[in-house]
Amino acid sequence: MTRPSLFVEVHILQSLPPSNINRDDSGTPKQALYGGARRARVSSQAWKRATRLEFAQAEAVADRATRTKRIAALLAQRLTQPTAEGGAGLETAQADRLTAALLEPLGITKSSKKEEQSAYLLFFGKRQLDQMIALLDGRVDELLALPEKELKEETKKLPVVSALSTGHPAEVALFGRMVADLPTLNVDAAVQVAHALSTHAVRTEFDYYTAVDDENNDDNGAGMIGTVEFNSSTLYRYAVLGVHQLRDNLTSPQATQDTAVRFVDAFTRSMPTGHQNSFAHRTLPHLVLLTLRTDQPVNLVSAFEQPVTGHSGLGPESAGRLAAELASVGQTWGTVPEHTLATYALEADKLTDVFGPSLTFPDLLDRVGDLVGAWLTDGRLPTAETTQTGAR
Known part of the structure; x- marks a missing residue:
């Protein structure tokens, strides 16, 4: 049917x-x-x-979506905010370490050109970052005390993918999302x-324009000339x-x-x-x-x-x-x-x-x-x- x-x-x-x-x-x-x-x-x-x-x-700023390669920076920034503001109050180095572990289940790797950016654009809601932080559920200190390998194993158990697969903001619901490396995130x-x-x-036309140098009183020439098509x-x-x-x-x-x-x-x-x-x-x-x-x-x-x-x-x-x-x-x-x-x-x-x-x-x-x-x-x-x- x-x-x-x-x-x-x-x-x-x-x-x-x-x-x-x-x-x-x-x-x-x-x-x-x-x-x-x-x-x-x-x-x-x-x-x-x-x-x-x-x-x-x-839309309220908190309810908006963003399409960016900077999800790691945004999540780390959230983690450094005071707990009263929904963050975890971490130092920058701690936030970066926990962010890397949380994002690993998403298959998000850093760009080879820009270390602070992920390899592809991701379209998501800003509140979905808060949902990811909520998954820590008071375990921040416990997780940060673990060695790197064990930290990654523990964060893999958290439903991080689900946090980005539910509660979509209106913009993502309207325009969709495709993540080739992780189809579960597709909308x-x-x-x-x-x-x-x-x-x-x-037909295309051309606007020939000039800009005058206001401080040039020596001649009548233009400071610059150019064209723009329209x-x-x-x-x-x-x-x-x-x-x-x-x-x-x-x-x-x-x-x-x-x-x-x-x-x-x-x-x-x-x-x-x-x-x-x-x-x-x-x-x-x-x-x-x-x-x-x-x-x-x-x-x-x-x-x-x-x-x-x-x-x-x-x-x-x-x-x-x-x-x-x-x-x-x-x-x-x-x-x-x-x-x-x-x-x-x-x-x-x-x-x-x-x-x-x-x-x-x-x-x-x-x-x-x-x-x-x-x-x-x-x-x-x-x-x-x-x-x-x-x-x-």
Whole structure:
């Protein structure tokens, strides 16, 4: 029997002014060939990180996650803190020795290049370090009195792997974790994020800039000159959240509901920061469309396989294409969302026909939270007729 699934899809149309938010190794804005035309592209990794940082702003510092090679340094730092603050009050050398023994069951070895770092990045919650310290359970002095070999044997008996495999923070539950050397630590991601693509063809432009030496009064030359590449684009952004997987990762229905709403908010408001000071490119979307499905996710990027030309503006034309694609997928494949919610500031009757009336963004978040909560409680979504006007 297939387990019930719920996918919350986020489709966003967003226009960026001249900018270079995600560049390649030569400094050129990332691009992709799609539909035979060169498109602006922002990698999924860049937007996932931006989303994670936006999401974390609303988290208490102690509840946040971190992805780092410095787990040993962080754990040792915890152990040197006073016991009243959750540490063990150890001297630095003692903390380093106990840290090395605790981390050995995880297969975490130090990098050959930087002795203070582990060999790979590990994504974990800061509270999970506290769980590891709690495993010592008053045995710190006893363990430190042991010879090195016996210390390692004793720490191997502690459920260190379990401490990092349970109690995941929301960020790890959303974006997952893969540890090739220790699959027990793997966490299946609840979120998938597509590469953002411009709905239209783009070309790279160059900004030639100069900087003036304020103290140079001898000549009119520039203190330095340079160029930076940029483009302007209307992007189609897509992400899908598997609520069922998020529930498995978090175990708490209320935490799952809250995290789902906060993910939609964070993904919508997030923005990669490449060349941010040079271009001040932070904008808000033209359109945010949520589709809730119980069968399978559907990326609607095919709406833009033929590039938008912008005869009546790239935003409105792109929104019209998106509405037509959503309707076409439903008619052709019979895969119609259980509910459709949208926020947009574009005037077009066909948008209302397909997406329903525009909701304010706070109302959209409340509505999707209610729907996710109902599904978590009953294992099914309420029918569109039983929800307020605008949900389809």
